[in-house]
Amino acid sequence: MRLRLLTFLIPATLLLLAQASAATAPDGAVQAPGPVAIPRAPDGKPDVSGIWQVLNTAAWDIQDHSAQKGVPGGQGVVEGNEIPYQPWALARKKENYAQRADVDPEAKCYLPGVPRLMYMPFPFQIVQTPKELTILHEYVHTVRYIFTDGTPHPPGPIAWWLGDSRGRWEGDTLVVDVVHFNDATWFDRAGNFHSEALHLVERYRLLDADHIQYDVTVEDPKVFTRPWNMSMILYRRREKNVQLFDYECYGFDWEKYYPYPEMRPPQ
């Protein structure tokens, strides 16, 4: 009897311990007690293909913020909530915020840049092949390539809206190095910004079949005093027959002029 009780208690204790460690995982993500099955590509790498979307409010403000008219309040995605701006840059960020309705590059329909593109409130689809990941965004039909064939960044300087992304697998984590940016994109609608010296290291790790832990280290010695981190979860869109639609953005009064009146049939 006692022996039987022990055989019950030991696994139960182990299970409790496992759950306790799950609750205190350092990155705050829920950890399963055992190995979790994740989808894998034929080459054995984790398979991150599918349609994904964030469920946070970072598009409005990557830091903690209260709600305003048209802006959902929410917890930020910046670790520690502090962005280590240099003094001049903090002043510029405040200026950007004050003028955001006019000077936000998103308002001009420009490509929103990386990582902003990843947490816009629109879905995106990852198509994975051994050579590259192609990310198709519903927002302004942006196409982003992450080359995973071991090729280096092309020599710069190159000023791209989305930068140049080269990825490699470290175990089951996809680590992506992104450089060659321009200085024209922001991080959010709250005026957080960077220079063309921006350098990102993104980490994509499947927590299970339907969740990607997405972490970004942001480095820009012209604007910040030290590197800082963002962390969030990408959720798989699991609705039946889910597909991307489109969100075209145009900085002029499209509906007033198109379809071209003479393309319409006679009334």
Add this chain to the structure above:
Amino acid sequence: MSTTRLIGAAGIAVLVVGPGGPAFGQGPQEAGSRASASAPGPLERLADGQPNVQGVWNPVNAGSLSLTNPVPQAADFDPTIKPLPSRIIDPPDGLVPYQPWAAARQKLQGHDYAYPTKPEHIDTQHRCLLSGVPRLFTIVPSLKIIQSPGQIVFIWDSYHAYRVIPLDGRPHVAPNVKLWMGDGRGRWEGNTLIIDTTSVKGQRLTYIGDFYSENARIAERLTWPSANSMIYEATITDPTVFTRPWTMRVAQRRRPDEEMWETACYEGMANPDQFLLKSAPGRQ
């Protein structure tokens, strides 16, 4: 990079439309023989059974300006270069079978394209808006095909346009939804990909003002006679604009499998409205 590649593509377009060059409707073997990638051979199959047609493609003879009377740009420099035959294979006269009102509209739009005085005279392609289907299969810049289980993806080197075609037999989206690239559903029959596209927006097809309305339905057949050549055909059915369905054909050939780099379009471009003319010759 993309500019270089664009020039390269244009150069090849010029090369193949010279006197005695391959005419429209040429055999696929000839198109394939000009491809610079691996030798033609039977198409390998992917794990999900799709023929592997991945890579970069572009038209042997594009049709940006006109489908019916495609004047090669080289004709600007060399008057002996003759227009190519119509891209339209049905009806047999090679003309778009417009209803009378639509034929008049097309003519006006062609005139307004040459002499734009109002914002709506500007082709939406020049505003970097998505040109839709089948127009993007007739432009000079390359397109890239990526396949993954249950779908085929087309990505264009210009306008960062893309199109995801599910192959799993799912139903179309609701007809009231209108999408810039339409809503395509595909299936393979041997080496032919058949795509049925609904939910299109009204789009222009050429610079000379050809167009269809949002009531159009587009049936495409992409046939690979070999690993390096593809025949693109699109049949447009639109009872609002045309008297009958009609079909275009544009041969495509494989291009070197280069990385596609960023091609921002709208960003930083001059406002096309500033090029509008103050006056224009009268419409005919």
